[in-house]
Amino acid sequence: MAALCAQCLWAAPKIQQVEPLCWWTNMEIPLTLMFHGEDLQDAKVSVQQVIGNKVMRGECIGLVPGKQHNAESPNYLFVDFGVFQPGLYRITLKKGNKKATYDYLINERRAGSRERKSFDASDVMYLIMSDRFVDGDESNNSTPDTREKGNKSNVDGRWGGDIQGIINSFDHILKLGCTTIWPTPMLGDDEEAWSYHGYACSDYYHIDPRYGTNSQYVDMVHKAHEKGLKIVMDMVPNHCGGSHWWMKDLPYQDWINQFPEFTNTNNCFTANYDINASEYDRKLSNRGWFDKPMPDMNLENPDLLKYFQQWAIWWIEYADLDGLRVDTYPYIEKTPGSQWLKAIREEYPNLNIVGECWTRPAPAVAYWQSGAKNFDGFDSNLPTVMDFPVEEAIRQALENDGSGWGNGLTRVYDAVTMDYMYADVNKLLTFLGNHDMARITDIVKDKDPRRVKLGYVLLATMRGIPQVLYGDEYAMTANGDPNAHSLLRAPLPQGDQVTPAMQDMFDFQSRLFQWRKKEPVLHFGKTMHFLGRDNTYAFFRYNDDEAVFVFANASEEPRTIPTAHYAEILSKYKSVGVEPLTGEEVDFNEELNVPGLSTFIIKITKK
Secondary structure (H helix, E strand, O other), X not given: OOOOOOOOOOOOOOEEEEEOOOEEOOOOOOEEEEEEEOOOOOOEEEEEEEEOOEEOOOOOOOXXXXXXXXXXXOOEEEEEEEEOOOEEEEEEEEEOOEEEEEEEEEEOOOOOOOOOOOOOOOOOEEEEOOOOXXXXXXXXXXXXXXXXXXXXXXXXXXXXXXXXXXXXXHHHHHHHOOOEEEEOOOEEOOOOOOXXXXXXXXXXXXXXXXXXXXXXXXHHHXXXXXXXXXXXXXXXXXXXXXXXXXXXXXXXXXXEOOOOOOOEOOOOHHHHOOOOOXXXXXXXXXXXXXXXXXXXXXXXXXXXHHHHHHHHHHHHHHHOOOEEEEOOHHHOOHHHHHHHHHHHHHHXXXXXXXXXXXXXXXXXXXXXXXXXXXXXXXXXXXXXXXXXXXXXXXXXXXXXXXXXXXXXXXXXXXXXXXXXXXXXXXXXXXXXXXXXXXXXXXXXXXXXXXXXXXXHHHHHXXXXXXXXXXXXXXXXXXXXXXXXXXXXXXXXXXXXHOOHHHHHHHHHHHHHHHHHHOXXXXXXXXXXXXXXXXXXXXXXXXXXXXXXXXXXXXOOOOEEOOHXXXXXXXXXXXXXXXXXXXXXXXXXXXXXXXXXXXXXXXXXXXX
């Protein structure tokens, strides 16, 4: 369980915020506290240890103040500390005959925290839109300390999804075969409207009360671990919310990127690696605001960079997280963005972090993956990137009949041919859709469930880390415009809302992902694929001992598998294998026919 943070004991109402809320011994990153209050500039800092109810006098050796630096605002003070022993410490800020005190907790770091494991290609990630998923506690749908109240009749409003709803759904997620949960941001977002999406943070250290409390969030992670589930936190270092408390009193004028008038980002993060790009476009990409309620943070400010490094590390340590997802990663200032991730990975060398790099083609995505052999020597320190090129190829292959040169599943083949660009293809987050794009069932031709199932077979068997958007296990559709975010982000169907067709889709995906769990060759095996010009796609996932063969037929006509084409790899394996979802034996020496809009899977072993 996470340690509790100390509370502020004000001698006078001078200190309003101290962040991070608490800290630990034996951390890699040095501790810097940000104090915000009234006239804190140049305050003298001293520390005494508190044991029981007694403030100890004399020299304090457990928490030692070091360098302190003022901000431009007189109401901030940044102080470096040496952390040597766990305990409760009273920090005093003194100016003249005025002083304010704050009791600060240093916890002992839990054993094995640094070496924690994370999610990888053996996992399947389940993406939840936190406010819309499941309302497990109606009592917190509206709270007195948040401006936007719960209103399920407002399609753009708060609908009440919460921490309890996620906990209540653990068994559903496990039955589906998913192992890792990615909820969209659950930190404070106190905008007057549209706050349900959570991407305009107003408090980096507290869960939004409409989801629950910090302790309930920690309890969710703990209960997930008991079930064998992992939790990934969605973080947004690129921008904050306009309602964040510091917007009324910025520490520095360059704490955020500012312009004479509102200026959008140009959404041109290709300028980060384009050798022909202008400095004008490059700066606008990183410094322009994502939207009016989302001030763009300037990570080139060293105090802000340190603040964000500690923020991410604090949540990992406090809540015992299993990984991070980073929103709009390429919009962050390039070099400090890499430094932000570097600090996290130095603290947790095995932690996986996936970044949203929403661009195409593959070289544009591959640039952002750590380990890429980039021409400019840049390394993002981002281990995993989202595979938007393959997502686009699968959706385009299934949205029509695939007629015409280069269409259909040829698009998927062409997308996978670019795998040589990536530093590690096993660290690609693969998906058919997410919370920002039309649902896969709304995309495929005729909303045909056979096409959806074909897409999910590809997702489950291709290289990478599969991610499922909540509700797609039921083939959910948007009730209206499929591209309207508020419509596609509907609650997960419950009870009698689940139709037989929905249940059939769930059962299919459950069999698929439960089988995938037991197949290491699908997690870390190599790929050999074969081009088909008849709207088919064939590939092997293989290692030294076994292989899984997949034949996808996206045409409406039956196809015969051309097994002779695959002799170079089939010759290494026994001719008889097993269809894993049915248990039936299959002989490659026989003619194998695959019906239209379906797939064929066989597990084979070495001779």
